[in-house]
Amino acid sequence: MAGYILRRLLAAIPVLAIVAVLVFLMLRLTPGDPAAVIAGDNASSEQIAQVRQKLGLDQSLPAQFAIWIGNLLHGNLGESFFFKKSIGELILGRIEPTLSLAAATMLIAVCVAIPLGVVAAYRHGSWLDRIVMGMSVLGFSVPVFVIGYLLIYVFSITLGWFPVQGYQPLSAGLGGYLHRLVLPAVTLSVVYIALIARMTRASVLEVLNEDYIRTARAKGQVERKILFRHALKNAAVPIVTVVGIGIALLIGGVVVTESVFAIPGLGRLTVDAVLARDYPTIQALILMFSGVYVLINLLIDLTYSLFDPRIRH
Amino acid sequence: MSAAPSPVLEIENLAIALPGGGDRSRAVDGVSFTVARGEIVCVVGESGSGKSVTAFSVMGLLAKVLKPVAGAIRLNGEDVLTASPQRLRALRGDRMAMIFQEPMTALNPVLTVGDQIEEVLRIHTDLGAKERRAKVLAMLDAMHLPDPERMHASYPHQLSGGQRQRVMIAAALILDPALLIADEPTTALDVTTQAQILKLIREMQERRGTGVLFITHDFGVVAEIADRVVVMQRGRVVEQGPAAQVLERPQHPYTKMLIGAVPTMTPARRPPVTGALALETASLEKTYRSGGLFKTERVVHAAADVALRIRRGETVGIVGESGSGKSTVARCIARLIAPSRGQIMVGDRDIARLPERRLRPMRRKIQVVFQDPFRSLNPRRTVGASIIEGPMNFGTSPEAATAKARELMGLVGLDPSALARYPHQFSGGQRQRIALARALAMEPEILIADEAVSALDVSVQRQVLALLDDVQRRFDLAILFITHDLRVAAQICDRLIVMQRGRIVEEGPTAEVFARPSAAYTRALIEAAPGREFGRGEHLPEAASA
Numbered sequence: 001m002a003g004y005i006l007r008r009l010l011a012a013i014p015v016l017a018i019v020a021v022l023v024f025l026m027l028r029l030t031p032g033d034p035a036a037v038i039a040g041d042n043a044s045s046e047q048i049a050q051v052r053q054k055l056g057l058d059q060s061l062p063a064q065f066a067i068w069i070g071n072l073l074h075g076n077l078g079e080s081f082f083f084k085k086s087i088g089e090l091i092l093g094r095i096e097p098t099l100s101l102a103a104a105t106m107l108i109a110v111c112v113a114i115p116l117g118v119v120a121a122y123r124h125g126s127w128l129d130r131i132v133m134g135m136s137v138l139g140f141s142v143p144v145f146v147i148g149y150l151l152i153y154v155f156s157i158t159l160g161w162f163p164v165q166g167y168q169p170l171s172a173g174l175g176g177y178l179h180r181l182v183l184p185a186v187t188l189s190v191v192y193i194a195l196i197a198r199m200t201r202a203s204v205l206e207v208l209n210e211d212y213i214r215t216a217r218a219k220g221q222v223e224r225k226i227l228f229r230h231a232l233k234n235a236a237v238p239i240v241t242v243v244g245i246g247i248a249l250l251i252g253g254v255v256v257t258e259s260v261f262a263i264p265g266l267g268r269l270t271v272d273a274v275l276a277r278d279y280p281t282i283q284a285l286i287l288m289f290s291g292v293y294v295l296i297n298l299l300i301d302l303t304y305s306l307f308d309p310r311i312r313h
Numbered sequence: 314m315s316a317a318p319s320p321v322l323e324i325e326n327l328a329i330a331l332p333g334g335g336d337r338s339r340a341v342d343g344v345s346f347t348v349a350r351g352e353i354v355c356v357v358g359e360s361g362s363g364k365s366v367t368a369f370s371v372m373g374l375l376a377k378v379l380k381p382v383a384g385a386i387r388l389n390g391e392d393v394l395t396a397s398p399q400r401l402r403a404l405r406g407d408r409m410a411m412i413f414q415e416p417m418t419a420l421n422p423v424l425t426v427g428d429q430i431e432e433v434l435r436i437h438t439d440l441g442a443k444e445r446r447a448k449v450l451a452m453l454d455a456m457h458l459p460d461p462e463r464m465h466a467s468y469p470h471q472l473s474g475g476q477r478q479r480v481m482i483a484a485a486l487i488l489d490p491a492l493l494i495a496d497e498p499t500t501a502l503d504v505t506t507q508a509q510i511l512k513l514i515r516e517m518q519e520r521r522g523t524g525v526l527f528i529t530h531d532f533g534v535v536a537e538i539a540d541r542v543v544v545m546q547r548g549r550v551v552e553q554g555p556a557a558q559v560l561e562r563p564q565h566p567y568t569k570m571l572i573g574a575v576p577t578m579t580p581a582r583r584p585p586v587t588g589a590l591a592l593e594t595a596s597l598e599k600t601y602r603s604g605g606l607f608k609t610e611r612v613v614h615a616a617a618d619v620a621l622r623i624r625r626g627e628t629v630g631i632v633g634e635s636g637s638g639k640s641t642v643a644r645c646i647a648r649l650i651a652p653s654r655g656q657i658m659v660g661d662r663d664i665a666r667l668p669e670r671r672l673r674p675m676r677r678k679i680q681v682v683f684q685d686p687f688r689s690l691n692p693r694r695t696v697g698a699s700i701i702e703g704p705m706n707f708g709t710s711p712e713a714a715t716a717k718a719r720e721l722m723g724l725v726g727l728d729p730s731a732l733a734r735y736p737h738q739f740s741g742g743q744r745q746r747i748a749l750a751r752a753l754a755m756e757p758e759i760l761i762a763d764e765a766v767s768a769l770d771v772s773v774q775r776q777v778l779a780l781l782d783d784v785q786r787r788f789d790l791a792i793l794f795i796t797h798d799l800r801v802a803a804q805i806c807d808r809l810i811v812m813q814r815g816r817i818v819e820e821g822p823t824a825e826v827f828a829r830p831s832a833a834y835t836r837a838l839i840e841a842a843p844g845r846e847f848g849r850g851e852h853l854p855e856a857a858s859a
Contacts, residue, residue: 211418217374219433219484220406233423308423309468 001305005298012294019290020072023283024065034081034277055081068283077284082276087284090269097167098265100177101257102250104185109192110243116193117200117239118227124205132197139194148187148260155183165262184261188254192246199242203235210234236307244300248293319390320347321491321524322371327384329366329375340366340379341548348492348524353515355527355535355556357571358545359770360741364528367545368494370394371526372411373401389491407437410485414497416477420469427453427465430484437488452483456513474635475506482513489521496528499843503634503797508841511538530770532575533800536560536844544568574771576778578842580803580823588625591791592646592679592759595620597655597665599641614815615641619655621810621817623759628785628792630806630823632799632838638815639795643761646793647681648672659759677707680752684764686744690736690751697732700751707755714754721750724787725780742773746780753784760785763795778805799842803827811835 035052036043043051052058056067071078077087120132156164162183168176207213208231216230255267266285273281305311327344331337341363348354356364369375371386373393386393388409393401413419421429427449434445446465453461456479469477478498485493495514499507515538518525529535535542539556544565552565563569597619603611616638623629631639645652648664657665664675683689690699700721701714709717719729725746736744745765752760762781766774782805785792796802802809802823809826811819811834819832830836 211413211415212421214374215413215419215481216421216432218372218405218411220402220404220436221432222402222436230421230424234421310422310470 005302008298008301012291012298015294016287016291020069020283020287021065023286024068025061027279027282028061028064032277034279037277038081068280072287078280080273080278080281082273082278082281087281090281091266091284091288094264094266094269096169096265097263098251098254098258098267100170100181101184101188101254101263101265102247104181105188105192105250106243106247108185108189109196109246112189113193113196114200114232114239117197118204118232120197120201121204121208121231122223122227124201129201132201136194136198139190142190144187144191144256145260147190148184148257151183151187152260167261167263167265184257184263187260188250188257192250195246196239196242200235200239203238204231207231207234233307237304240300240303240307244296244303248296251289251292320349321389322348322526323385323387323390324367324371325385325387327367327370327386328382329363329370330380330382332378337548339382339548341370341545344384344545344548344550346543346550346553348526350491350524351518351522352540353518353525353527353538354541354543355529355539356543356545357529357532357535359530359571359772361547362545363548364545365496366548368411368496368526368528371492371494372405372409373398374405374411403437406433406490407488408490409492409494410488410490411494411496412478412481412485412498414500416474416481416498416501419481420477422469424468425465426467426469426472426480430480430487433484433487448487449483452487453480455517456480456483458483473506474502475510478502478506478510479513482510482517486517486521486523490523492524492526493518494526494528497530498527499534500529500531504799504841504843505634505837507534507843511843514538531843532560532572532771533842533844538843544571570772574775576771576775576800576804578800578803578827578839580806580827582824583807583822585822586624586627586807588627588789588791591623591625591627591659592793593620593622593656593658594642594646595656595658597642597645597657598653599638599645599650600653616645616652617815619812619817621820623791623793625758625789625791626785627808628781628794628806629808629810630794630796630802631810631812632796632802633812634797634838636814637812639797639812640763641815642812643681643763643793643795646759647679647761648676649681674707677703677755678757679759679761680755680757681761681763682745682748682752682765684767686741686748686768687736689748690744692736695733695735696739696747699736700732700747700754703751703755717754718750721753722747724753724784725750726776740773742769742777745769745777749777749780749784753788756788757790759791759793761793761795764797765794766801767796767798774801781805799827799838811838 033048035048035055035057039048039051049058056064059067068078077091079085080087080090083090116132120129123129152164155161163180166180168180170177204227213226213230216226221230254265255270257263258265258267259271269281270285272278273285324347325345328342329340331340344363344367346354356367358364366375366379370379370381371388371393373396375381381394384394388404393404396404420426427446430449430452431445434440434448440448450461450465453464458464458476458479464480469480472480481498498514499510502510511534514525517523527538535556541554542556542559543553544551544559544567546567552559552563552568559568560572563572597616598614599616601613601615619638619642621629631642633639641650644650646657648657648667652665655665656663659675659678662675664672667675690696697715697718700718701711704714704717705711715732718732722729722732727743727746727750731739736747739747748765766777769777778801781792784790794802794806806823809820809823810817811826811832813834819826819830819835826835827839830839
């Protein structure tokens with residue numbers, strides 16, 4: 001198993017290298033000059049040139065790339081043009097809100113969607129099944145920002161249960177932290193609930209026709225245990241896949257949600273960095289995101305073997 | 314009719330309604346029989362006879378659309394049809410238990426074997442974890458499974474089919490149920506494994522006094538194991554009685570027909586075939602390699618050093634158990650897979666290594682009929698479209714191909730108008746006829762029948778075998794007949810090749826191989842065939858006259 005993990009991690013290196021080259025080139029080839037942005041609207045061309053030299057943007061592309069990669073290999077993500085801070089610090093300061101939001105979202109989604117999907121499969125064809133499936137189509141179709149503003153309108157403005165916007169770090173108290181996390185997490189979880197519930201239903205439904213389910217009944221097992229002990233574990237592989245893809249998509253999704261709820265996370269940082277043409281920050285963020293994708297994929301594959309001994313052996 | 318004073322199982326006048334649209338309104342009707350303590354009752358019948366429906370209704374495991382509408386099923390005097398779901402659950406696994414046809418799929422692949430047997434104890438007893446484990450290990454040992462400790466921690470995919478069925482039996486018998494229902498428990502197993510499992514069921518049942526309701530379609534198995542026999546046809550019991558009486562002096566015409574259709578184990582003497590050589594293989598080999606850069610390489614010889622010859626008009630059988638390589642050889646010859654080594658001479662051309670482009674014109678010369686008629690025809694295309702596709706690929710006009718297809722449908726005993734219908738509208742036997750017509754439409758020289766009659770009922774099997782014999786003479790076909798069933802091989806093959814672990818261990822004229830088997834493996838196969846002395850079926854008329 002350790003050898004397998006090592007091989008997978010080694011295989012990630014070329015992927016990340018290609019991403020690094022593409023990100024670097026794409027940023028350099030799109031129009032717009034960070035030096036001009038930083039120097040300000042009234043700067044003379046000499047001033048801009050000075051800034052450019054200070055940032056190292058006057059050097060040739062290969063030289064710039066070599067410097068960047070060299071720093072990366074020493075664990076140095078570089079200095080942000082715009083925020084005038086080390087990018088490592090910048091990301092570290094923004095990671096808690098994003099991680100909190102992603103984790104809370106997935107937790108809500110999995111806890112709601114899997115039981116819904118299992119019950120829908122068990123009672124398949126019933127009114128309950130139809131309601132769950134109908135809601136899931138709705139969940140897919142409504143954009144995140146619409147759900148967000150709708151929830152804000154109902155629960156914050158009308159009922160006054162939750163704050164409209166903002167984030168409070170965990171260090172300032174669990175109560176306030178959770179209180180501010182609920183609405184954005186629920187908002188973001190809607191589409192994943194729809195996706196995971198659907199996948200759970202389909203995959204449990206298939207498993208319920210298997211012979212070993214009949215064997216379990218022949219042993220006198222109760223239906224609840226047949227569903228959650230015999231069926232769900234067999235149906236797990238496609239569900240895990242969707243949850244994994246969900247987590248990966250989530251990283252993209254936080255950009256919108258963090259904007260709607262004014263949460264200072266990585267999503268907001270990405271938007272700000274792009275608007276400011278902050279090359280080093282954008283490069284570091286994209287590289288980090290792709291690293292996370294690779295890691296999630298590895299975790300998905302490892303989780304398979306947790307559920308299915310046939311993959312383990 | 315009651316064999317013992319207080320039967321374990323008493324089925325009285327059972328009727329189960331079928332949902333509308335079927336070929337009859339009741340799946341079973343007026344079914345009555347009993348199983349006494351320590352007795353094995355075999356329920357025999359062809360597919361659709363209602364034998365499995367009867368068994369499942371005893372367990373209360375019928376599909377929801379099937380509803381018992383009359384009669385009673387009494388287990389130790391208690392009516393299970395009127396029992397509450399809770400009571401039924403308490404009885405299942407404890408007082409009555411069931412084993413199924415497919416040991417490959419009847420066990421949950423993601424739970425350990427020990428866990429799945431222990432589950433029965435967790436549901437029905439208050440035993441502690443230690444006692445449960447001890448009881449399961451003792452049971453695995455009683456099933457003659459090697460290394461019970463390791464077995465306990467194994468997952469189903471690590472076990473062979475026979476071992477899995479032993480695990481199923483262990484789980485079924487661990488609480489000493491009064492009744493064991495066995496639904497075709499050996500149908501999916503190799504003959505030698507089947508013989509062992511039948512022996513095991515017999516042994517357990519004698520030691521524990523269990524009443525056994527044994528569902529089967531195989532009269533060989535009946536002859537081997539039954540105390541009493543119940544014969545079912547289209548949902549009704551047509552005959553029942555002690556095994557010797559039903560097998561030796563069947564009264565009902567249906568029973569007589571079924572028994573008559575069982576192929577005999579004594580092959581007819583066939584004169585040697587002297588037609589032109591159609592196919593010859595030399596040192597044919599198929600090797601699978603797994604592993605690679607980071608793992609130790611594993612090499613499996615699926616087939617090794619296979620040399621065989623088939624003449625026009627000759628049927629050569631390859632018999633062997635699963636894993637013997639018989640299907641691998643067939644697939645190599647049809648070039649569905651590429652052989653690793655050796656020659657495959659069709660006429661004077663070696664097709665073993667031809668690239669696909671040059672192989673294509675040769676493909677029509679070799680056609681295959683597969684085992685499962687339910688999966689080998691595309692369900693979304695009409696039968697006609699499936700049949701004419703091949704000839705049209707080789708440039709035949711649609712009109713000519715269709716005319717040919719109509720002619721072939723008549724030849725295989727089906728109505729030409731059926732060409733416009735879809736596969737699901739046909740029975741298994743009819744589909745196998747269609748598959749044969751599809752193969753014949755290509756005007757092949759060599760026909761490979763890969764377990765082509767294995768999925769069929771005996772009466773249908775007999776018809777399809779006769780049809781094969783007929784088309785062989787009509788088209789002077791060379792037939793390579795792959796089967797695990799010695800009775801079938803005895804019926805149709807001129808020469809026989811016995812394979813074990815990828816190699817040919819014996820070959821010769823069929824009558825010779827049966828009368829004087831030289832390899833130990835061949836003898837083991839013949840001895841393991843259930844009800845060996847049984848089967849007075851006539852030879853196929855064509856074969857006898859040939």
